[in-house]
Amino acid sequence: xxxxxxxxxxxxxxxxxxxxxxxxxxxxxxxxxxxxxxxxxxxxxxxxxxxxxxxxxxxxxxxxxxxxxxxxxxxxxxxxxxxxxxxxxxxxxxxxxxxxxxxxxxxxxxxxxxxxxxxxxxxxxxxxxxxxxxxxxxxxxxxxxxxxxxxxxxxxxxxxxxxxxxxxxxxxxxxxxxxxxxxxxxxxxxxxxxxxxxxxxxxxxxxxxxxxxxxxxxxxxxxxxxxxxxxxxxxxxxxxxxxxxxxxxxxxxxxxxxxxxxxxxxxxxxxxxxxxxxxxxxxxxxxxxxxxxxxxxxxxxxxxxxxxxxxxxxxxxxxxxxxxxxxxxxxxxxxxxxxxxxxxxxxxxxxxxxxxxxxxxxxxxxxxxxxxxxxxxxxxxxxxxxxxxxxxxxxxxxxxxxxxxxxxxxxxxxxxxxxxxxxxxxxxxxxxxxxxxxxxxxxxxxxxxxxxxxxxxxxxxxxxxxxxxxxxxxxxxxxxxxxxxxxxxxxxxxxxxxxxxxxxxxxxxxxxxxxxxxxxxxxxxxxxxxxxxxxxxxxxxxxxxxxxxxxxxxxxxxxxxxxxxxxxxxxxxxxxxxx
Numbered sequence: 001x002x003x004x005x006x007x008x009x010x011x012x013x014x015x016x017x018x019x020x021x022x023x024x025x026x027x028x029x030x031x032x033x034x035x036x037x038x039x040x041x042x043x044x045x046x047x048x049x050x051x052x053x054x055x056x057x058x059x060x061x062x063x064x065x066x067x068x069x070x071x072x073x074x075x076x077x078x079x080x081x082x083x084x085x086x087x088x089x090x091x092x093x094x095x096x097x098x099x100x101x102x103x104x105x106x107x108x109x110x111x112x113x114x115x116x117x118x119x120x121x122x123x124x125x126x127x128x129x130x131x132x133x134x135x136x137x138x139x140x141x142x143x144x145x146x147x148x149x150x151x152x153x154x155x156x157x158x159x160x161x162x163x164x165x166x167x168x169x170x171x172x173x174x175x176x177x178x179x180x181x182x183x184x185x186x187x188x189x190x191x192x193x194x195x196x197x198x199x200x201x202x203x204x205x206x207x208x209x210x211x212x213x214x215x216x217x218x219x220x221x222x223x224x225x226x227x228x229x230x231x232x233x234x235x236x237x238x239x240x241x242x243x244x245x246x247x248x249x250x251x252x253x254x255x256x257x258x259x260x261x262x263x264x265x266x267x268x269x270x271x272x273x274x275x276x277x278x279x280x281x282x283x284x285x286x287x288x289x290x291x292x293x294x295x296x297x298x299x300x301x302x303x304x305x306x307x308x309x310x311x312x313x314x315x316x317x318x319x320x321x322x323x324x325x326x327x328x329x330x331x332x333x334x335x336x337x338x339x340x341x342x343x344x345x346x347x348x349x350x351x352x353x354x355x356x357x358x359x360x361x362x363x364x365x366x367x368x369x370x371x372x373x374x375x376x377x378x379x380x381x382x383x384x385x386x387x388x389x390x391x392x393x394x395x396x397x398x399x400x401x402x403x404x405x406x407x408x409x410x411x412x413x414x415x416x417x418x419x420x421x422x423x424x425x426x427x428x429x430x431x432x433x434x435x436x437x438x439x440x441x442x443x444x445x446x447x448x449x450x451x452x453x454x455x456x457x458x459x460x461x462x463x464x465x466x467x468x469x470x471x472x473x474x475x476x477x478x479x480x481x482x483x484x485x486x487x488x489x490x491x492x493x494x495x496x497x498x499x500x501x502x503x504x505x506x507x508x509x510x511x512x513x514x515x516x517x518x519x520x521x522x523x524x525x526x527x528x529x530x531x532x533x534x535x536x537x538x539x540x541x542x543x544x545x546x547x548x549x550x551x552x553x554x555x556x557x558x559x560x561x562x563x564x565x566x567x568x569x570x571x572x573x574x575x576x577x578x579x
Contacts, residue, residue, distance in 0.1 A: 047079025054101025131157025
């Protein structure tokens with residue numbers, strides 16, 4: 001039997017990792033908001049009265065707002081309190097005053113389930129008392145407005161105010177990372193299609209987040225991933241210490257959730273940084289002063305030592321006039337970085353991939369709504385998984401990227417493993433493939449530039465496959481890389497039948513309502529349709545028909561699916577696109 005290894009590429013006009021999920025932002029005081037469905041984004045108003053820092057909002061896959069929260073209360077898209085949506089984790093006395101006190105994560109492969117993670121704040125009677133908690137939202141309930149079906153479920157106490165997320169190396173699952181207070185322990189929790197794994201991956205590395213004689217205020221400050229998920233920066237801003245060994249730069253293994261220390265910066269300027277954002281292309285790191293000053297600094301994110309990092313520092317904003325107190329910084333769906341200023345303005349970095357003054361720092365770039373009352377950004381902006389903003393180009397009305405990912409069914413040692421390109425990047429096509437099959441002893445056979453190659457692995461085991469895809473249109477290169485292990489098994493009783501492998505055809509494909517599966521040369525077939533991440537969608541009984549017409553217009557939503565045709569000799573796989 002021939003085994004197939006399936007390579008799946010998914011894109012939208014923004015990014016298949018979910019930039020559309022960040023299309024509507026709600027934050028700050030008096031219903032501050034920003035709508036990125038317009039170009040340029042326009043100020044809007046929400047029903048959330050106050051979120052000093054931590055907040056989160058989430059849109060659907062086409063950019064329509066679903067719900068939002070300040071870490072204590074959940075609001076639906078109509079700006080009303082969601083049923084069971086009060087007291088979801090953060091102490092109400094915090095008033096959203098936890099640096100990253102809220103984070104929303106969709107359950108992979110689910111159209112309705114979401115997690116809200118919360119961290120408690122320093123500013124209450126018993127600081128950080130509620131710790132890290134999660135609540136579950138089901139958007140299929142309450143006529144699509146959602147219900148909090150489970151709330152304030154405890155994970156860990158005490159933790160700092162830091163809370164960050166990034167996609168797993170497989171492109172589907174999501175890592176949620178928190179930091180314990182009083183230790184140097186990071187906790188990485190995985191959310192996959194089965195839900196939340198409450199047993200974390202623990203990494204004991206870096207500084208202890210506490211100093212004798214100082215208060216819990218050292219728990220403040222951002223923790224941010226680079227969009228590619230490979231780096232992590234950790235900050236601390238405190239009212240009670242002057243010299244702190246921050247920022248800390250870490251490496252993150254997005255396949256295992258493990259964190260390792262790159263270096264700790266010895267900041268001779270004694271600066272307490274608060275906000276952070278990597279550039280969309282991962283090359284630069286921006287740090288802001290929060291309420292401790294009026295500046296934004298830019299650094300080389302690829303610096304390999306503390307001294308090199310500090311030597312790369314460039315001041316891109318500084319003021320003594322009181323115009324802006326730069327706080328949270330967040331990449332937007334348009335590839336720019338937006339900065340909260342504790343005022344009715346947002347500052348913007350127009351070209352954050354450019355070093356130095358060329359990055360284009362704009363002070364007071366966007367005025368928030370002022371009627372009937374003034375909206376304020378305060379110190380925070382919505383918290384998102386940073387991998388939503390993976391991109392290689394910025395600076396236009398839209399961003400077109402490729403996001404690569406692959407899944408693999410059973411593969412056998414000694415027999416060809418087939419890789420099938422299922423690229424869908426409208427309106428362009430991928431025109432470059434660079435494969436590394438993770439089998440160096442095979443020499444030149446370990447590499448391929450074909451669209452749909454195959455490779456024969458000599459022995460069973462785990463192999464790490466690397467794929468780089470790209471398209472060059474209008475002199476703009478769009479590219480992405482995926483690195484992931486596959487398992488090669490020892491198999492017996494395999495029958496090769498290449499004629500049968502190529503005999504099933506589908507037409508029309510793409511289709512809108514009805515498509516035909518031609519099984520003229522296929523015997524005793526079983527037909528199944530799966531999502532690209534492997535979730536079983538539909539089983540079709542062909543009842544011996546050789547020319548099977550199936551109506552899928554109402555069964556499947558628009559998207560890419562995998563069609564499996566199984567016989568007693570082969571497993572055939574085809575891409576199925578519904579528009």
